[in-house]
Amino acid sequence: MADIKADASLDLRGVLCPINFVKTKLKLETMDVGQVLEIVLDDGEPIQNVPKSIKEEGHKIVEVKKEGEYFRLKIQKR
Template identity: 55%
Template sequence: MSEIKADHFLDMRKVSCPLNYVRTKLKIEEIAVGETLELLLGDGEPVVNVPRSVKEDGHKILSLKQVKDYYSVIIRKC
């Protein structure tokens, strides 16, 4: 399986809920439909809540994987 290369990047590892979702939503609004965003999140609530909220907004989670002590989430804007 090939690695997904994101068009945009946002590091939210040190940002707490709900601010990490708000900043993610603002970043998604800046990108074009069909483009991808790689989002880095810390463990716990962020990795559960942010992807769920992004999906509820109608976008697609292409990948969610643990990388050392954080998570990488690839989102496609729909």
């Protein structure tokens, strides 16, 4: 599967819950519906919590890649 092109990106490594989610949410608010935001999350609590919260806000996670000790997620704004 070809990589989905991101319109913006946020490196959230080292950013604690729930600040990482809030930053994601605020970034998505500046974007248009259908655009894709790429975020990088730490393993552990961030990857446990942030995807659930993104889903609850109604956005769609379209790609997940594990890269060593962190995760690269692509979120489509809904």
